[in-house]
Amino acid sequence: MDMMTGDGLWSLWWVWLALALGLGILEILAPGFILLGFAIGAAVVGALLALGGPLGAYLGGSFTLTLVVFAVFSLIGWIGLRRTMGVRKGQVKTWDRDINED
Structure with missing residues (x-):
């Protein structure tokens, strides 16, 4: 399989x-959520290639475009996960006293 002709893995x-x-x-x-963001990007690229059509054919023929779509959807997935399941406001513990102060 040659990566430059569009028939690579x-x-x-x-x-x-x-x-x-x-x-x-x-x-x-x-x-x-870092690897999960990449997993979302890979799943979107896989779905676009599986659906085929003109977008899937164009995506499968251009390695650069495939990587760009993967990166964009990975970032979108990571941002979405961070906003919905990330650190919430008020979740930070504030210490009022030291346990060694008695």
Whole structure:
């Protein structure tokens, strides 16, 4: 398979969905929504390639565009996760006294 002619592994939908699944599993080991954001980006790219049509064909033929779409949807997914499940206001613990002061 030659990466420059459009028939590389990166143009196959199931590779992107497998990457999304793997990143989702790794997120369990390293929480923080970073890998989950990348998993969302990979899942969107895999779905776009699986749906086909003109967008899927264009996306599968351009490695650069595929990476840009992956990066954009990963960022959007991470921002969405951070806003919905991230640190909430009032969640920070304020210490009024030191436990060694008695």
